[in-house]
Amino acid sequence: MCRYLVNTLERITTLNRIQNHAWTLILLITITQVLITQNVFSKDIEFDELPKSIQEIALRVIGDVPVDDVDREKDDGEIYYDIEAEDDRIRFELQITPDGTFIEKDITENISFLELPIPVQDTVYRQVGMLSIKDVDRKTEIGKNLYYEVEADEMGIDIDLEIAPDGTLLDIDKDDPIELRVELTGKSKLPTLKDISPYREALVFYEYKLVKRLDGKFKGKKLRVAHWAIYDNQPQSIGKLKIGDKQELELYPYKQFKELESVYTSDTLELDPDIPFYHDVGQKILEDESLDDRFDYDSILSEKMPIFWQLKNQLKLVALGDSRCESGVKAELFYGEENRQIPVAYNLAISGGSLDIQKIIVEEYLMKLPNIEWVVYQMSPRVVNRHYRNASGKELRRSDGFQFDQKHEQSLWDRSEKQNEKKTIEDVASIPYVSAYWSERPWGWVYENEIWQNPKKESSNRRWEISEERWKSLTSMISSLNERGVKVLICFTPFHPVMQGEPIVDDDGTTQEGYRELVARLNRLQNTLPNFVFVDLLQGGNHDFTAEMFKDLDHMNASGATKLTRKLEDVRKRHSK
DSSP, X not given: OHHHHHHHHHHHHHHHHHHHHHHHHHHHHHHXXXXXXXXXXXXXXXXXXXXXXXXXXXXXXXXXXXXXXXXXXXXXXXEEEEEEEEOSSXXXXXXXXXXXXXXXXXXXXXXXXXXXXXXXXXXXXXXXXXXXXXXXXXXXXXXXXXXXXXXXXXXXXXXXXXXXXXXXEEEEEEOOOEEEEEEEEEEOXXXXXXXXXXXXXXXXXXXXXXXEEEESOOOSSEEEEEEEEEETTEEOGXXXXXXXXXXXXXXXXXXXXXXXXXXXXXXXXXXXXXXXEEEEXXXXXXXXXXXXXXXXXXXXXXXHHHHHHHHTTTOOEEEEOSHHXXXXXXXXXTTHHHHHHSOOEEEOOOTTOOHXXXXXXXXXXXXXXXXXXXXXXXXXXXXXXXXXXXXOSHHHHHSHHHHHHHHTHHHXXXXXXXXXXXXXXXXXXXXXXXXHHHHHSGGGOOOOOOOOSSOOOOOOOXXXXXXXXXXXXXXXXXXXXXXXXXXXXXXXXXXXXXXXXXXXXXXXXXXXXXXXXXXXXXXXXXXXXXTEEEEESSGGGOOSOOGGGBSXXXXXXXXXXXXXXXXXXXXXXXXXX
């Protein structure tokens, strides 16, 4: 019996092997057929082999620039021609359909730094300081306005910028700080409060030898690092470090921070031009309180609030909302050039932010801002839907950060002359526990460039009914701000065009009927409150935001966020007169 079972199992195993080999063979044949089919249409050809009409269209764009490569391609059954041309200063990438339509027309022109518009040069200096500029390009693409690409590369750090002609930073791709384990070998004289009076900050240079490279690019065995010796009139613990002590540092090149040149600096080390200089961006500057506990708000606020506290006395506008605001409202675009020099607008939106959480932020923080003029609230209809479970604000109220703010309210909201000094972008970028977050999310906004490639419609069976209690909470929040003299702009943000014509207007199950009821209520409220503005950019799904402006169903990419915020800024300007 046992032998029979063994023989049976062996036969089954053999059959399984045969089946597996068969499936493998079928798969290989299928792949080969696909590749053969594609090769029929994906083919290198000569420029002269193109249809005459396509040649003429291409030559009108590229002129006498030499053609580098020509391909005939096929995508989803549609044939198109891929043409590349370049010389030492300019490159063209064209994709043209047989009827002469451009699918892609990318033009990259290499230029000098001095050919950049002055506002673009200013933005470059703010972002890279005195680092070496490696490459500068002027770029034009279908669906995008003219913009500039600038690449800086020095001392192990690469920074790639995309900047609009008016100086608006469209995108930044920046290496993470270099992480090293080092041993202290030399110290400059530690400055005292008396030394730097009447100033409140001072840097000190220390020399280290490399123990181990943990992350990033670093060459050499020695380095010198600028640490905060005194910050906001408070001597820092770096002064307690002894020769031979080891520590781990997060570093960016010192000359990346042009604004540090104006800070009192103690450098009494022997001159050695061969040793590179860095700035310690990971330095913990709070001695009396754990940094993690101080800014633990049990949400994304933990990352955003350190910058909020730096800017609180100069903020004129704060954007609130959920993840649709966090990735869709580009706070840099409010208040024009003023805001791009001295931040006066900030995106304080958090993913999943409920109405309850927004109300806490308004009451406990925004109402206390001395110069606040506007609150822009990206409102998702679900926050007033009785059938939608909104996140409670209990966790926020119980968090260490919130408790700290309540306990130290008087000192935190001190409006002394020093507290009223305005911080520039350069100032913010040099603050140790703030600079890394600001470089990734300037003005609190999240950069997203990808385009949703495979949009799918959402269906929902959720019920819709306005909660009168939540509606009352919303109107109470608006009225409180209005009484304080603060204007409120509530906006509905658009969803991907794939949702047009659907019985629901979003992925939260808001019905068309419920949406129209809510719009009607907000319009009536706008007529009763002089400092309240409602803007509906959702338009029931029939808006003018194209598919290329979305990174998924309900979140904007960089292009969409730019268009959306400019619309909001136009509204703000009209209602500020």
